[in-house]
Amino acid sequence: MTSAPNLSGIHHVAYRCKDAKETTEFYQRVMGMNFDVAFAENEVPSTGEYDPYMHIFLDAGGGNILAFFELPEQPDMGKDPNTPTWVQHIAFKVNTLDELLAAKANAEAEGLEVLGPTHHGIFKSIYFFDPNGHRLEIACDIGTDEEMKELRRVAPEMLEEWSRTKKAPQHAAWLHEKARDEH
Template sequence: MKIEQIHHVAYRCKDAKETVEWYGKYLNMDFILAIAEDEVPSTKAKDPYMHIFLDAGKGSILAFFEIPNSPPMGRDPNTPEWVQHLALSVATMDEMMSVKAKLEADGINVLGPTDHTLFKSIYFFDPSGHRIELAVNVGTPEMNKKLDAVKWEMLEEWSKTKRAPKHADWMHEKARSS
């Protein structure tokens, strides 16, 4: 068996309607499906929910659950805010910078663009507090080949030392110097 693609990725949201409207307004994602039940089909728990699905492009689906009878949403206090995020691809820098301008015009803080050599990206939070990254691929086949050649060696070194291997240090040289 080989996985074909991600069917959907689901997160919790504070407000389903607000989430649909926000992702439509800022990321141009179409609202494609809603499912609501009073009982969770997999667990049979009596817990009403609204499950919404958004088109993330090329067959990718981003889904959210609003679950009003659960305690308020929180974050894992032991995981830094920057770690858990959803990275979405856009085609061009112009598109990414246009989204950045729209977000900032509405008072939403945006970090970046950050140059990762293979891609450039911006970071911001949705209304439920999920960190979102928009990324534009700018890497070359040569860069990808160079990284592919060292991935196993890097993983082995990390596994033994828990220190960042330096095989791909070249990727963030620009970021460190700016």
């Protein structure tokens, strides 16, 4: 009999970038991330294919690593034309609302257009794009333990209703009301 693995976290998440140096400098300057490791190869280790690449690893804190591949011999990066730009994003966490506002000020000082803070009921966040067109989010949790407990309780019911109707269930309507009330 087989069983699911006992995961201890995410080792790293990898995306593509246009320029490894520019991407590294952006994440160091704008996001405060440390540049940890880089690999440059001419062949892909898992497949043996010839495809030169630079693979960079940036420390997002808490043992979380964000990685990028620069692939100079591949066609230019593209986006899924059927997925809205707000859907695919990388969300980072800060601990306080003051840190969130400081992150916004820092990104704006870099000349980035920043959306937010947006109130999601249990967290507030800001959004902007990196030099590769990847949407980034910085979020700060504001939900109470009771609110999180209730959201976990109704999650299976919400998923089941969504699966049947493809419409937003009202199980957590209080969350949206909370966000509206605080605006």
